[in-house]
Amino acid sequence: MLAQQLLNGLLLGATYALFALGFTLMFGVLRVVNLTYGFYFTAGAFLALWLTQAGAPLFLALPAAAIASGLIATLLDWLLLTRLRRAGADELASLMVTLGAVLALYAGMTAWLGPDIRRLPPGLIAAGALEAFGLRITLAQILILAACALLVGLLLWLMRGTRLGLAIRAMAERPDTAALMGIATARLAALVSFVSGALAGAGGVLIGLNFNAIHPYMGESMMLRGFVVIVVGGLGNIFGALVAGLLLGIIEVLTAGYISSGLKEAVAFALLVLVLWTRPAGLFGTTLARKA
Amino acid sequence: MSTLEVHGLTCAYGRTEVLHGLDFAVPDGRIVCLIGANGAGKTTTLRALSGQIRPRAGRILLDGAEIAGMAPHRIVARGMVQVPEGRQVFASLSVDENLALGAWLCADAHERARRREAALSRFPRLRERLRQPAGALSGGEQQMLAIGRALMAGPKLLLLDEPSMGLAPLVVEEIFAILAGLRREGITILLIEQNASAALEIADTAYVIETGRIALSGSAAEVARNPAVVAAYLGG
Numbered sequence: 001m002l003a004q005q006l007l008n009g010l011l012l013g014a015t016y017a018l019f020a021l022g023f024t025l026m027f028g029v030l031r032v033v034n035l036t037y038g039f040y041f042t043a044g045a046f047l048a049l050w051l052t053q054a055g056a057p058l059f060l061a062l063p064a065a066a067i068a069s070g071l072i073a074t075l076l077d078w079l080l081l082t083r084l085r086r087a088g089a090d091e092l093a094s095l096m097v098t099l100g101a102v103l104a105l106y107a108g109m110t111a112w113l114g115p116d117i118r119r120l121p122p123g124l125i126a127a128g129a130l131e132a133f134g135l136r137i138t139l140a141q142i143l144i145l146a147a148c149a150l151l152v153g154l155l156l157w158l159m160r161g162t163r164l165g166l167a168i169r170a171m172a173e174r175p176d177t178a179a180l181m182g183i184a185t186a187r188l189a190a191l192v193s194f195v196s197g198a199l200a201g202a203g204g205v206l207i208g209l210n211f212n213a214i215h216p217y218m219g220e221s222m223m224l225r226g227f228v229v230i231v232v233g234g235l236g237n238i239f240g241a242l243v244a245g246l247l248l249g250i251i252e253v254l255t256a257g258y259i260s261s262g263l264k265e266a267v268a269f270a271l272l273v274l275v276l277w278t279r280p281a282g283l284f285g286t287t288l289a290r291k292a
Numbered sequence: 293m294s295t296l297e298v299h300g301l302t303c304a305y306g307r308t309e310v311l312h313g314l315d316f317a318v319p320d321g322r323i324v325c326l327i328g329a330n331g332a333g334k335t336t337t338l339r340a341l342s343g344q345i346r347p348r349a350g351r352i353l354l355d356g357a358e359i360a361g362m363a364p365h366r367i368v369a370r371g372m373v374q375v376p377e378g379r380q381v382f383a384s385l386s387v388d389e390n391l392a393l394g395a396w397l398c399a400d401a402h403e404r405a406r407r408r409e410a411a412l413s414r415f416p417r418l419r420e421r422l423r424q425p426a427g428a429l430s431g432g433e434q435q436m437l438a439i440g441r442a443l444m445a446g447p448k449l450l451l452l453d454e455p456s457m458g459l460a461p462l463v464v465e466e467i468f469a470i471l472a473g474l475r476r477e478g479i480t481i482l483l484i485e486q487n488a489s490a491a492l493e494i495a496d497t498a499y500v501i502e503t504g505r506i507a508l509s510g511s512a513a514e515v516a517r518n519p520a521v522v523a524a525y526l527g528g
């Protein structure tokens with residue numbers, strides 16, 4: 001049933017896009033490959049799990065978990081990367097530091113909580129579903145789609161429709177010159193960390209909801225997809241991440257449905273290689289052109 | 293009203309000291325120019341004044357207040373604004389967005405609109421290109437944009453790093469006429485140049501910087517007559 005598969009793929013893709021938007025923001029603006037990003041995804045899922053277990057309704061747990069993930073992201077960015085930025089270290093240094101940190105974080109979390117898959121409290125969302133034209137969409141799926149659309153809309157409005165977004169885009173292009181405009185770049189960088197961490201956290205909650213499976217390493221498999229999406233979409237390109245995220249979700253669901261679910265990751269990464277072969281700057285990339 | 297005084301400014305990149313104790317002053321309402329050859333330390337001086345690098349020693353007084361080591365955005369807030377070397381426009385952003393960024397610290401939307409109008413009537417060519425990405429402008433237009441962007445901050449003191457670099461003589465003339473006009477409007481200017489003849493024509497006072505030291509200073513007319521300056525910088 002192709003239409004149903006496309007719908008499911010779109011849903012999964014919307015969450016991928018949400019996650020990747022935060023990643024590409026961090027990448028494009030802060031110019032650092034921050035591998036701790038996947039951890040904020042895990043953190044968001046667990047925070048929502050605990051909050052809902054404590055009785056909080058989902059419409060409170062989702063924003064609270066997202067905000068807390070954003071704060072964790074700001075704190076970790078400051079702890080891990082301030083010194084490197086000040087010393088003008090290269091990308092490899094930030095890559096290694098954040099790789100070490102994120103592995104330690106996952107391992108610590110697993111040691112603390114165990115590797116088991118956890119489930120959200122039953123009855124968190126009414127089990128109903130809408131059916132129309134032979135398509136079935138659950139209430140959880142509607143919520144995921146609405147939350148993704150809202151957050152993506154908010155992000156686009158922030159980046160394209162506000163003075164703050166203009167300052168962020170300026171800082172992405174020339175951080176030193178942005179400071180000469182009177183922009184407090186360190187504070188703005190902290191804000192960008194917060195926004196991207198919050199997007200990751202929200203993505204974690206929504207994926208947790210979609211598959212109802214929450215475990216410490218869930219952020220890691222998501223990071224692989226995050227990389228595919230932002231590289232295919234063009235580093236730092238918001239529109240590209242949106243389209244590539246949706247595409248990846250649809251491709252994964254179609255592969256699982258028509259070929260084999262064991263192959264969905266293989267297909268996704270084969271596609272990554274293919275895109276980079278033909279278009280080294282990604283589908284919508286201008287980054288390489290701009291550097292040249 | 294704005295006065296800049298620099299005492300014993302010493303700067304280094306890592307272990308290499310490149311400024312060895314500069315003393316100079318930019319009195320209120322004047323144009324002071326700093327001329328020097330490639331690598332003399334002119335840009336480094338401006339970067340220190342703007343807070344982009346922390347001086348190793350020395351004092352920088354803006355209207356009597358110590359600003360050495362202060363963050364760049366705080367220095368902009370005090371009214372000293374830099375037009376950086378090589379223009380440094382935000383190439384992917386539109387001309388209008390570049391101008392808007394210059395007024396980042398101005399919270400009043402009416403005042404921002406007023407400054408934008410003033411900048412566009414000063415540089416009419418920018419008005420025709422408001423929606424274009426700044427990277428698509430010619431070198432001269434980019435320099436005008438960089439100056440217009442700095443004016444959007446409502447500066448009392450303007451620091452310019454080689455505004456004539458890479459521009460055709462006619463465009464250089466146009467830009468220097470605008471600088472002279474800004475001075476008449478009460479903006480104090482520190483002008484850095486390799487194009488010494490154009491700079492000395494509009495400046496009141498001049499300093500010659502050689503390998504991180506002030507080698508010579510005086511009124512612009514005196515410096516322009518100095519035989520060593522004529523030989524080294526004026527193609528005499």
Ligand SMILES: Nc1ncnc2c1ncn2[C@@H]1O[C@H](COP(=O)(O)OP(=O)(O)OP(=O)(O)O)[C@@H](O)[C@H]1O
Nearest residue numbers: 305310328329330331332333334335336337377486
């Ligand atoms: N980021 C840096 N790291 C190390 N050394 C630097 C750096 N920037 C400049 N220098 C050195 O400091 C000295 C002064 O450079 P500066 O850029 O201030 O010169 P300048 O007078 O502006 O030259 P130009 O006319 O070419 O712009 C030069 O010897 C230069 O090589």
Ligand SMILES: [Mg+2]
Nearest residue numbers: 334335336377
């Ligand atoms: Mg220079």
